[in-house]
Amino acid sequence: MAVLNQRTPTPKLLPHHGRISHKPLLPPRLIHCSATAPPKNHRLNSETPILNPATSRPPVINDPSLKSTWTHRAWVAGGCSTVLISLAKSISASADSHIWVEPILAGLFGYVMADLGSGIYHWGIDNYGGAETPVFGAQIDAFQGHHKWPWTITRRQFANNLHALAKVVTFIVLPINLVTDDPVLLGFVGMCSGCIMFSQQFHAWAHMTKSRLPPMVVKLQDGGVLVSRLQHAEHHRAPYNNNYCIVSGVWNEVLDGLSFFEALEMVIYFKFGVRPRSWTEPNSDWTEDPETTTLVS
Amino acid sequence: MASISLHTNHILPSLLHSQTPKATFSQNLSLLSRSSQSQFHGLKLSNSNLLSIPSSSSVKSSILAKVTEGVIPPAFTLRDQDGKTVSLSKFKGKPVVLYFYPADETPGCTKQACAFRDSYEKFKKAGAEVVGISGDNSASHKAFAQKYKLPYTLLSDEGNKVRKEWGVPSDLFGALPGRQTYVLDKNGVCRLIYNNQFQPEKHIDETLKFLKSV
Numbered sequence: 001m002a003v004l005n006q007r008t009p010t011p012k013l014l015p016h017h018g019r020i021s022h023k024p025l026l027p028p029r030l031i032h033c034s035a036t037a038p039p040k041n042h043r044l045n046s047e048t049p050i051l052n053p054a055t056s057r058p059p060v061i062n063d064p065s066l067k068s069t070w071t072h073r074a075w076v077a078g079g080c081s082t083v084l085i086s087l088a089k090s091i092s093a094s095a096d097s098h099i100w101v102e103p104i105l106a107g108l109f110g111y112v113m114a115d116l117g118s119g120i121y122h123w124g125i126d127n128y129g130g131a132e133t134p135v136f137g138a139q140i141d142a143f144q145g146h147h148k149w150p151w152t153i154t155r156r157q158f159a160n161n162l163h164a165l166a167k168v169v170t171f172i173v174l175p176i177n178l179v180t181d182d183p184v185l186l187g188f189v190g191m192c193s194g195c196i197m198f199s200q201q202f203h204a205w206a207h208m209t210k211s212r213l214p215p216m217v218v219k220l221q222d223g224g225v226l227v228s229r230l231q232h233a234e235h236h237r238a239p240y241n242n243n244y245c246i247v248s249g250v251w252n253e254v255l256d257g258l259s260f261f262e263a264l265e266m267v268i269y270f271k272f273g274v275r276p277r278s279w280t281e282p283n284s285d286w287t288e289d290p291e292t293t294t295l296v297s
Numbered sequence: 298m299a300s301i302s303l304h305t306n307h308i309l310p311s312l313l314h315s316q317t318p319k320a321t322f323s324q325n326l327s328l329l330s331r332s333s334q335s336q337f338h339g340l341k342l343s344n345s346n347l348l349s350i351p352s353s354s355s356v357k358s359s360i361l362a363k364v365t366e367g368v369i370p371p372a373f374t375l376r377d378q379d380g381k382t383v384s385l386s387k388f389k390g391k392p393v394v395l396y397f398y399p400a401d402e403t404p405g406c407t408k409q410a411c412a413f414r415d416s417y418e419k420f421k422k423a424g425a426e427v428v429g430i431s432g433d434n435s436a437s438h439k440a441f442a443q444k445y446k447l448p449y450t451l452l453s454d455e456g457n458k459v460r461k462e463w464g465v466p467s468d469l470f471g472a473l474p475g476r477q478t479y480v481l482d483k484n485g486v487c488r489l490i491y492n493n494q495f496q497p498e499k500h501i502d503e504t505l506k507f508l509k510s511v
Contacts, residue, residue, distance in 0.1 A: 241404075259495035266403060267472045279404055 066152070068159035076159045079166030079197050082173035086190035093183035103187035110191030112250065115227075117192070118199045119245030119252070123261050126240065127276035139164065148289050150236050153204045154212075161200045169197045195247045203246045206232035224248060236288065241278035363464030369485050373459045375430070375452040378438035383452060389485050392425040394504045396478040397454075397465045398497075401433045401441035405476065409497035410447055416501050417448050423508040425480075426450075432457045432474065468494045480504050482511075 087107075094103045122143075131141040146153060153161065173193045180186065205217050206227050213221075220226040227249035235243035241261065245251045255261060265276045364370040374384040385393075396413070398406045413420075413427050420427050427449040433441070438451035454460055457474065465477045478500045480489035488511070491503045 262404060262495060263469060263473070266399065266405070267469060269403065270399070270473060279402075 063155075066156045066160060068157040068163075072157075072159035072163035075163040075166040075170065078170040079162070079173075082170050082177060083190055083194040083197065085177050086173055086186045086193065089177065089181060090183045090186035090190055093181050093186065097183060099183065103183045106184040106187040107191040110188040110193075111195050111248070113188075114192045114195035114199065115245045115247035115249065116251045116255075117196060118247050119255060122244040122246060123264075126244070127265070127278055128274065147236065147240065148287070150288060151207055153200075154208050156204065158201070161204055162197060165197045165200055169193045199247050202226045203232070205229075206246065224250065227252075238282050238287070239278050240282060241276075364479060364487050364490070366487050366490060368487055370479065370481065370487055371459075371462050373454075373462070375454055375459065376435050377453070378435055378442045378451045380435045383450060385485070388426050388428070388481070389483070391483050392423070392508060393481045394420060394425050394427045394478060394508075395430065395481060396428070396476075396500055397430050397460055397463075397474070398476050399474040400431055401437045401451075405495065405497045406431070407445065409476070409500060410441070411445055412498045412501045413449065414445065414447050416505060419505055420508070423505070425508055428452060430454050430459065432460070466492065476500070478504055480507055
C-alpha cells in the first residue's frame with residue numbers, strides 16, 4: 001500500500017445540487033498507444049509467461065502476455081454465447097407474447113445499469129485492496145498496472161482483453177438462461193451482461209487516438225453511447241477519483257456531481273477505518289510512466 | 298443547493314436531531330422529504346427545525362436546547378492542537394466562526410481547512426476568529442495543522458460530546474458526522490448556521506459574506 005502522504009488539495013468548486021456540471025476538462029495528454037502490461041489474471045493462466053509484478057518493469061511491445069490464447073478465446077466465446085442466447089430468448093419470447101416495449105426498455109435499462117455497475121466496481125478495485133487480496137488481487141494489481149501504463153490496454157488482443165469479464169458473464173448468465181424464459185428479464189440481463197463484458201473493449205477504445213478508431217466508434221463516443229476518450233482521460237489524471245464508469249459514461253457526471261464516491265469513501269472510512277487509495281498522494285506505482293508514454297503508436 | 302439560516306427575533310423551542318446512528322426513521326424521513334438532496338449540498342436548518350417533528354417514540358431521545366440562531370450555545374472547554382485547554386468564553390468580545398468537520402486528513406475537510414487558511418486574513422480583517430472542531434485528538438490536529446500550515450485553532454471534541462450538545466446533524470442516516478459551521482457574534486450569540494457536507498469551500502464563502510454584511 002502506498003505511504004499515506006496526503007495529497008495537496010486544489011481548491012475546487014463542486015457543483016450545486018441539481019445542476020450537473022463538468023469538472024473543468026483539461027486538454028488530454030498525448031496518449032501514444034503501445035506497449036504492455038501483464039494481463040488481468042495472468043497469474044491464473046498457465047499459458048501466459050509468468051511476469052514480474054505489474055508495476056515493477058516497463059512494458060514491452062509485442063509482449064506475449066498481450067496476445068490472446070485459445071483459453072481466452074474459449075471464454076469470450078462462452079460469454080458471447082450466453083449473452084446472445086439471453087437476447088435471442090428475449091426476442092423470441094417477446095414475439096410470442098406480442099410485447100416489445102417492455103423488453104426493449106428493459107434492455108435499455110440494462111445498458112444504463114451496466115455503466116453504473118462498471119463505475120462502482122472500478123471504484124472499488126482502484127481504491128481498496130491490493131495484489132494479495134483474495135479473489136480480486138490479480139485484477140487489482142492489473143488495474144494498478146493499467147494506471148501506470150494506460151495505453152497498454154490498446155495493445156491487448158481482443159480475447160485477451162475481454163476474457164476475464166467473459167468468464168464472469170458466462171458463470172452468471174448461463175444459469176439465468178436456463179431458469180427463466182421471461183423476455184423482460186432476459187432483455188435486461190442480455191444487454192447488461194453484454195455491455196459489461198464489452199466494457200473492456202469500450203475502455204480500450206477510450207484510450208486510443210481518434211485516428212486509430214473506426215469512424216463508427218468515434219461517432220458512438222462523440223454521441224455519448226460509448227465512454228468518450230476525453231471523459232476517460234479525466235479518470236487518468238490525479239487524484240484519480242472521478243469518471244469511473246466505462247460503458248457509456250452517462251453516470252459519470254451524475255455520480256461525480258453528487259459526490260457519490262466521496263460519500264461512500266467517507267462512510268467506509270468512518271465505519272471501518274479504511275482509507276481509499278485516492279485520498280493519498282499518488283505514488284510512482286500509480287501515476288502514468290512518462291518515459292514509456294511516447295512509444296510509437 | 299446551499300442554504301443558510303439567519304437570526305430571527307424569536308427563540309424557537311426546537312427538538313434535537315438525533316445524533317446517534319440510530320436516528321429514528323421518522324426524523325430522517327422528515328428531514329429527507331424536505332431537503333433530500335440539499336442534505337449534502339446545504340441544509341436549511343430553520344425550516345427543517347420547524348417541520349421535522351419526531352414521532353412520539355423518539356421524543357425521549359432529547360428535548361435539549363440545540364443551538365439555533367439567537368441562542369447562546371452551551372459553553373465548552375476542549376484541548377487544542379498543542380494540548381492546551383481552550384474555552385469558548387475565551388473568544389467572547391469578537392465574532393467566532395466555529396466549524397464542525399468530520400475528520401482530519403479526509404478530502405473534504407482538507408479542502409475546507411485550506412480554504413479557511415487561505416481566507417484567514419479576510420476573517421481577521423472582519424475581526425473574527427476561526428476555530429475548527431472534530432472528534433480527532435490533539436496529536437491528529439497537530440499533524441493536520443502542521444501539514445497544511447493552518448493558522449487557527451483546532452479543537453479536539455473527543456467523544457463528539459460538544460457536537461451532540463450543539464445538535465450538529467449527521468448525514469447519510471447517521472453514517473457521517475455533519476459538516477456545520479456556526480458564526481457567533483461578539484456576545485457569543487449564534488447568528489448564522491451553515492451546513493454543507495460535500496461543498497466544503499462554501500462554508501468560507503457564506504460565513505465571510507455574513508460577516509461582511511453585519
